[in-house]
Amino acid sequence: MVPSLSSGSRKPEHKDFKIYVDQACKAAEEFVNIYYETMDKRRQALSRLYLDKATLVWNGNVVTGLEALTKFFDVLPSSEFQVNMLDCQPVHEQATQAQATVLVVTSGTVKFDGNRQHYFNQNFLLTAQSTADNIVWKIASDCFRFQDWESS
Numbered sequence: 001m002v003p004s005l006s007s008g009s010r011k012p013e014h015k016d017f018k019i020y021v022d023q024a025c026k027a028a029e030e031f032v033n034i035y036y037e038t039m040d041k042r043r044q045a046l047s048r049l050y051l052d053k054a055t056l057v058w059n060g061n062v063v064t065g066l067e068a069l070t071k072f073f074d075v076l077p078s079s080e081f082q083v084n085m086l087d088c089q090p091v092h093e094q095a096t097q098a099q100a101t102v103l104v105v106t107s108g109t110v111k112f113d114g115n116r117q118h119y120f121n122q123n124f125l126l127t128a129q130s131t132a133d134n135i136v137w138k139i140a141s142d143c144f145r146f147q148d149w150e151s152s
Contacts, residue, residue, distance in 0.1 A: 020090055024102045027137050028088035031126060032106055036081040039073075046073050049139055051127065056142040077113040081120075084108040091125070100128035102137070107147065119147040 031049075038046050047070040050056075056063040056072070063072045083106050091101040104124040111117045125141040 024090040025088050028102055028104045029086065031104060031137055032083060032086055036083055040079050040081055043073050051138045051140050054139050054141065058144045059146060080111045082108045102126045121145050121147050
């Protein structure tokens with residue numbers, strides 16, 4: 001959870017906020033490794049990383065809910081993702097009704113079987129879900145876009 005603002009100040013307490021950002025970035029790095037490895041090698045398990053009512057926007061096409069996500073991923077050709085950039089930041093609790101949430105942004109290249117390589121950008125909103133043993137980060141929202149330019 002993002003630390004609350006200290007009384008009489010509009011700035012978060014620096015030390016607590018830095019710890020929170022560090023934890024969010026660690027979770028984001030772990031998530032990205034799991035997500036793209038699952039996408040490339042164990043696609044049938046990919047929908048387990050999403051919340052039940054998660055939404056994916058894939059190059060402008062909206063897919064909502066686990067059943068629809070599973071069907072969507074099943075028809076994608078095999079892939080080879082290479083993530084070249086990762087950025088993350090915690091989303092302030094006032095914007096998420098106190099739900100621990102992290103924005104994760106990735107970019108890189110992807111080659112789908114039988115197609116040329118594309119540049120991509122992908123944004124995830126992850127929310128922390130408590131289990132009996134620990135916290136699991138699940139995808140609430142996912143936006144994927146090819147970032148190719150036409151040659152002049």
